[in-house]
Amino acid sequence: MMSTSSTQYAFRGLVESLDTGTIVIGVSGSSYRLRLAVDEPVDVSVGERVMGAINACGLRVHVATAGGLFIEPISGEPRIVAGRVESIDRDAGAIVVQSVVPMCVQLETPEEAASLQEGDLVNFHVRSGAMWQAS
Numbered sequence: 001m002m003s004t005s006s007t008q009y010a011f012r013g014l015v016e017s018l019d020t021g022t023i024v025i026g027v028s029g030s031s032y033r034l035r036l037a038v039d040e041p042v043d044v045s046v047g048e049r050v051m052g053a054i055n056a057c058g059l060r061v062h063v064a065t066a067g068g069l070f071i072e073p074i075s076g077e078p079r080i081v082a083g084r085v086e087s088i089d090r091d092a093g094a095i096v097v098q099s100v101v102p103m104c105v106q107l108e109t110p111e112e113a114a115s116l117q118e119g120d121l122v123n124f125h126v127r128s129g130a131m132w133q134a135s
Helices: 110-115
Strands: 013-017 022-027 033-037 048-064 070-072 080-089 095-099 100-106 121-126 131-134
Touching: 048 080, 070 095, 080 100, 095 110, 100 110
Parallel strands: 048 100
Antiparallel strands: 013 022, 013 048, 022 033, 033 131, 048 121, 048 131, 070 080, 080 095, 080 121, 095 100
């Protein structure tokens, strides 16, 4: 993953639900409810505000010339993301994207990082299993 710390792209959200292996985070000021995988038990309660980061695997990344920042679906596991490239780790083939929330995206094809620039508007599909990492 990226050499930057996950606290650099962390965001605050509200725990909407917890289940074995998943957490649902509500994004403040929006209708977004993101269902994310967790690889270890999370020591929080439903209704509690938490700080954390999303790590995801991005499938083919497309540079866009117009559009907005979004995650589809609004409720559930992220499938499509559009956002701006905040930083690039070309050696690792990873980017930090500012969408509705920031997320670190490991590119399935690391060579794609070479064609990206900070500030690019991009969109991509997300491989199942985007992870929540508490910070």
